[in-house]
Amino acid sequence: MKVLVPVKRVIDYNVKVRVRPDGSGVDLANVKMSINPFDEIAVEEAVRLKEAGKAEEVIVISVGVPQAQTVLRTALALGADRAILVHAADDPHTDIEPLAVAKILKAVADEEKPTLILMGKQAIDNDLNATGQMLAALMGCAQATFASGLEVGEGSATVVREVDGGLQVVKVGLPCVVTVDLRMNEPRYPSLPNIQRAKRKPFATITPEELGVDVAPRLEILETVEPPERKAGEIVNSVDELLEKLREETEVV
Amino acid sequence: MAVLLIAEINGGELSADLTAKSLTAARQLGDVTVLCAGAACSGAANEIAAFEGVSKVLCADDPKYGNALAEPVADLIVGIACEYDHVVGPATTTAQNILPRVAALIDSMMISDISAVIDGETFERPIYAGNAVQRVRSRDKTKVITIRTAAYDATGTGNSAPVESLSAAGDPGLSEWLEDRVAENDRPELTSAKIVVSGGRGVGSIEDFSLISSLADKIGAAVGASRAAVDSGYAPNDWQVGQTGKVVAPDLYIAVGISGAIQHLAGMKDSKIIVAINKDEDAPIFQVADFGLVANLFEAVPELTDKL
Numbered sequence: 139m140k141v142l143v144p145v146k147r148v149i150d151y152n153v154k155v156r157v158r159p160d161g162s163g164v165d166l167a168n169v170k171m172s173i174n175p176f177d178e179i180a181v182e183e184a185v186r187l188k189e190a191g192k193a194e195e196v197i198v199i200s201v202g203v204p205q206a207q208t209v210l211r212t213a214l215a216l217g218a219d220r221a222i223l224v225h226a227a228d229d230p231h232t233d234i235e236p237l238a239v240a241k242i243l244k245a246v247a248d249e250e251k252p253t254l255i256l257m258g259k260q261a262i263d264n265d266l267n268a269t270g271q272m273l274a275a276l277m278g279c280a281q282a283t284f285a286s287g288l289e290v291g292e293g294s295a296t297v298v299r300e301v302d303g304g305l306q307v308v309k310v311g312l313p314c315v316v317t318v319d320l321r322m323n324e325p326r327y328p329s330l331p332n333i334q335r336a337k338r339k340p341f342a343t344i345t346p347e348e349l350g351v352d353v354a355p356r357l358e359i360l361e362t363v364e365p366p367e368r369k370a371g372e373i374v375n376s377v378d379e380l381l382e383k384l385r386e387e388t389e390v391v
Numbered sequence: 392m393a394v395l396l397i398a399e400i401n402g403g404e405l406s407a408d409l410t411a412k413s414l415t416a417a418r419q420l421g422d423v424t425v426l427c428a429g430a431a432c433s434g435a436a437n438e439i440a441a442f443e444g445v446s447k448v449l450c451a452d453d454p455k456y457g458n459a460l461a462e463p464v465a466d467l468i469v470g471i472a473c474e475y476d477h478v479v480g481p482a483t484t485t486a487q488n489i490l491p492r493v494a495a496l497i498d499s500m501m502i503s504d505i506s507a508v509i510d511g512e513t514f515e516r517p518i519y520a521g522n523a524v525q526r527v528r529s530r531d532k533t534k535v536i537t538i539r540t541a542a543y544d545a546t547g548t549g550n551s552a553p554v555e556s557l558s559a560a561g562d563p564g565l566s567e568w569l570e571d572r573v574a575e576n577d578r579p580e581l582t583s584a585k586i587v588v589s590g591g592r593g594v595g596s597i598e599d600f601s602l603i604s605s606l607a608d609k610i611g612a613a614v615g616a617s618r619a620a621v622d623s624g625y626a627p628n629d630w631q632v633g634q635t636g637k638v639v640a641p642d643l644y645i646a647v648g649i650s651g652a653i654q655h656l657a658g659m660k661d662s663k664i665i666v667a668i669n670k671d672e673d674a675p676i677f678q679v680a681d682f683g684l685v686a687n688l689f690e691a692v693p694e695l696t697d698k699l
């Protein structure tokens with residue numbers, strides 16, 4: 139079984155994002171970029187499937203700017219076998235939309251014929267939570283989103299999904315798309331030898347044109363602004379003082 | 392403009408609050424038809440018909456929609472989507488599972504988790520865990536949207552819209568529901584509660600999390616948790632508040648033993664009043680709290696519960 143894992147290069151989750159004063163987007167200059175945390179978990183899960191003898195090959199793919207090759211190298215160091223970079227933009231501020239990414243992934247999946255596509259449930263930059271569902275739609279296959287547990291069997295997979303009401307367990311036919319939530323696993327740290335080895339693993343670069351996909355955006359981003367700021371209030375000195383404030387300021391207590 | 396709102400149905404029952412809040416946003420877009428898809432959901436359809444501003448309810452009552460699996464429900468929606476300018480639903484795990492699938496099937500770019508409607512094609516949505524707000528315009532023929540319900544008040548009742556039945560679409564048979572693991576409790580829903588009391592890693596154990604629940608029960612609040620508390624097994628996953636959990640905006644949010652990481656703030660910083668109880672005076676949660684109490688939670692929480 140082949141597993142395809144799409145990964146995205148995003149601003150590191152520890153960075154406090156700054157909005158550019160002219161409303162044109164967020165500041166990316168000198169900002170630490172990392173693999174999207176959810177995607178890292180997807181890579182880890184795919185590598186574990188390989189280690190368990192359930193997967194033969196783990197292919198990682200990223201759609202974006204050439205610098206995205208760093209997150210592909212990270213994924214290779216975690217244990218993926220080969221990488222594909224789809225060079226779809228040159229300006230790091232260009233965010234290729236989920237619909238276009240899904241079309242690209244569909245075209246690659248048509249070629250590679252993975253049995254399982256494991257990906258993050260959302261990217262922590264645009265927070266859209268859509269690419270996996272869109273890919274499953276285009277492939278006409280099953281989807282299991284927000285997964286915290288995965289058991290791959292013959293011709294089907296059993297997935298535990300984190301939903302608003304608790305957990306939902308579903309059985310999906312293969313091939314399928316599984317999008318992972320944070321509690322799926324804890325990714326390993328790549329060892330130094332594996333980081334070295336990653337540099338020699340197969341790495342291909344292709345373009346959306348070669349795949350026949352138009353990546354022109356559908357959404358026009360008119361403006362990006364700071365959210366309304368919330369001011370710090372006051373420090374109270376005791377539970378009694380807190381109760382007094384709550385009685386003054388709210389009707390709920 | 393014609394709007395199709397996907398009602399939030401769970402086990403045949405209407406999630407009235409989430410549906411009524413999304414309806415408020417949907418009404419800003421145009422004339423609203425509500426789709427009620429579920430198993431034995433005719434009661435839910437009648438309930439929706441009473442919401443103000445609903446023109447019509449389409450009821451697709453069929454066992455295959457009972458667990459809201461994305462593949463069959465998306466096919467059902469795609470069958471009628473072209474009649475609408477907007478297909479919208481609440482940004483719940485159910486609709487967020489289904490609607491991007493619909494969007495791709497009709498070649499429309501998904502617009503998730505909007506917090507404001509500017510006009511029929513322009514919307515605002517938070518990005519980067521709410522650290523920025525983006526204004527986007529879509530020219531897609533049918534726009535597919537999920538709504539951040541915490542940004543809207545619920546629409547009231549007093550209507551009696553017609554209910555029509557909608558025949559089920561085929562079942563693609565791609566997936567199968569096996570089981571729901573749901574812990575029942577009598578507390579209010581996290582996303583509709585007026586008060587939320589949340590506990591974090593500082594609470595330290597599943598046993599001591601009862602301090603949080605007791606405080607909540609004393610004031611009729613819902614219970615929430617940080618990701619660290621859920622990861623540590625102190626609280627179930629559906630209590631998680633934040634960028635990847637639920638987004639809440641109650642009248643009062645009490646954060647106990649929570650440091651205030653941006654990913655947690657993303658889910659609660661629009662609460663009207665925020666109270667933080669933390670032993671570390673430098674905890675970032677105090678930067679958004681209206682009232683902060685620097686204290687050991689094991690002393691402060693029982694005292695607070697007692698005196699309320």
Ligand SMILES: Cc1cc2nc3c(=O)[nH]c(=O)nc-3n(C[C@H](O)[C@H](O)[C@H](O)COP(=O)(O)OP(=O)(O)OC[C@H]3O[C@@H](n4cnc5c(N)ncnc54)[C@H](O)[C@@H]3O)c2cc1C
Binds near residue numbers: 654668687
């Ligand atoms: C992609 C991604 C998504 C995430 N999504 C979410 C999300 O949706 N929701 C979320 O919450 N987090 C999320 N996180 C995690 C987030 O970054 C933080 O790690 C998490 O919120 C920390 O939880 P915490 O505040 O409970 O724990 P900590 O940061 O460990 O804070 C514990 C606090 O308890 C206080 N404390 C300890 N003992 C006591 C005591 N006796 N009395 C009083 N105070 C005490 C400490 O001073 C400290 O401030 C996400 C992270 C990533 C990378």
